[in-house]
Amino acid sequence: MASKPRVLVVFGGDSPEHEISCVTAAGVASAIDPGRYDTCWVGIARGGAWVSVDEDTVRSYRIAPGLLPAVDPGLPSALLVRRPGGVEVAQLDGERLTGAVPVDIALILLHGPYGEDGTIQGLFEMHGLPYVGAGVFSSAACQDKIAMNLILAAAGLPVGPYIGISDADWRWDRQAVLAKAAALVYPLFVKPARGGSSIGISRVEAQADLAAAIETARRHDPNVIVEQGFTDMREVECGVLVDRREAAPAVSALGEIRVNKVDKFYDFEAKYLAEEQVDLVIPAPLEPDLAREAVRLAAAACQALGVEGLARVDTFVTAAGVYINEVNTMPGFTPRSLFPRVWAASGLAYTDLVTRLIEEALARPQGLR
Ligand SMILES: Nc1ncnc2c1ncn2[C@@H]1O[C@H](COP(=O)(O)OP(=O)(O)O)[C@@H](O)[C@H]1O
Ligand SMILES: [Mg+2]
The missing domain is CATH 3.40.50.20 (Rossmann fold)
Known part of the structure; x- marks a missing residue:
């Protein structure tokens, strides 16, 4: 070199x-x-x-x-x-x-x-x-919300109720899919299994609208996930840095996403176009027990999924406890995005974050790790 x-x-x-x-x-x-x-x-x-x-x-x-x-x-x-x-x-x-x-x-x-x-x-x-970042399998597993939930649940980590719908399930036995979905309590969130940026996601209030929402998600991915919606929840996100030279992942301050428009979720518009609809609160004002649990789950999720480098772990904090929504292996990374900001709040400035990620990746062995 x-x-x-x-x-x-x-x-x-x-x-x-x-x-x-x-x-x-x-x-x-x-x-x-x-x-x-x-x-x-x-x-x-x-x-x-x-x-x-x-x-x-x-x-x-x-x-x-x-x-x-x-x-x-x-x-x-x-x-x-x-x-x-x-x-x-x-x-x-x-x-x-x-x-x-x-x-x-x-x-x-x-x-x-x-x-x-x-x-x-x-x-x-x-x-x-x-x-920089997660390897082939970990990246693929974290991108696929069905695979991710299976792995997280197998590791004993809390994910909400959901059903996965493969392309074949929907094309050959739609009635069985709808019967399975009847066990979920509305509202439901219907998502492309391997999407992102909230594209193709619908919040569904009633069974009459479910099939149409599945078709919408299928325009982006033939595989679809239907999740039971959390109501009365707070969206709390944690930055994680994974370095094989250290025994445990490093976790950042928590950030909370507050969508301040009634009946609206964190959709594409709120994420990128209408920033006034969203407040990022760093550090998230959580009770210490809940904050500890969110941070514990963030690190445990990355370990279960074999993440390397970095991830942002998104959780739903409810009165019944903390659930993992998703693990993003290439989170938003503009200087104004949540991931760099929660690290800045934890004492790691943007330039140093970039340096740390590059140095960690350079230190990894090649081949199977
Ligand atoms: N099960 C759920 N209950 C309540 N809100 C949800 C649920 N799933 C997703 N949402 C809302 O939709 C947003 C986008 O969903 P998410 O699974 O994070 O998709 P993406 O990978 O596109 O970011 C979330 O940030 C949240 O506001
Ligand atoms: Mg998300």
Whole structure:
């Protein structure tokens, strides 16, 4: 490795979170420590093309009224090449490869399918390139809400009542699915099993609307999860850092999401477009017993799911106790997102958080871990 490791930062992606990923990349571009790391920026455009983006362009990405940043698919193609001595990123200029630079580690700033679900992690495993964040299986398990609930429940961790509906279940035996769902108490939350950003999720108040909500979720994923809704709950999230050189995961201060619009859940609009609908309260004002339980569950969930690097564990805090909603292995990571903010509240500033994640990933052994 050269004196400074070169970090391949991958952002954009062919997903509904393309723009937010570009903004995250801009945040990382201003924060990553230039004294420690060189960088190489690769954007995945809508449609999937990989292109080389210069750092000034990355820094310019921001969301403003009428303006959403996007990776320009017309930029020079970027290629990942595995050579005997390591991995290089090159540009394709006509039929020639130019500008090849060695890269030592990947920082994946993508969310959802083909970013957070083990697919790109598998690509980097095949190239022998270390990367920040959870590995192939853990990423896939955390992306799939049915698989995640099975693993969490098997580890004795609390998840709410739900049913999983495979594509085959719905196409061949819809009546059996609806009969099973009748055991759940309304309201229900119907979700694509492997979605994100609340896309395709419906809150269903009555049985008459269930089938339509399942069809809506199926437009995003043929596999669907139907959950019993928690009412009177608080949404509390915890940042977790997992480093195999330490015996236990590190946990951050808790953050609470308060959606301050009646009858509304934390949907896509509240997450990204109408920030005035949401307050992030850090630290979450919880009774000490509940706070301890949320933090304990956050660490235990990451261990059960084999998370490496980082995760944000989202819980529902109710009078009956704390339940795990989901584990995100690439949580929102703009400087204003909850994950960096709960770490800042715990004494770890954004730049140091990025450094810590990169150093942890560089210290991991290659191969099966
Ligand atoms: N079982 C549930 N009970 C109550 N609210 C829920 C439930 N499941 C989801 N929600 C609401 O919907 C939001 C999005 O659901 P979530 O499972 O986190 O999906 P995503 O992976 O898209 O973020 C949650 O933040 C919460 O506001
Ligand atoms: Mg969520």
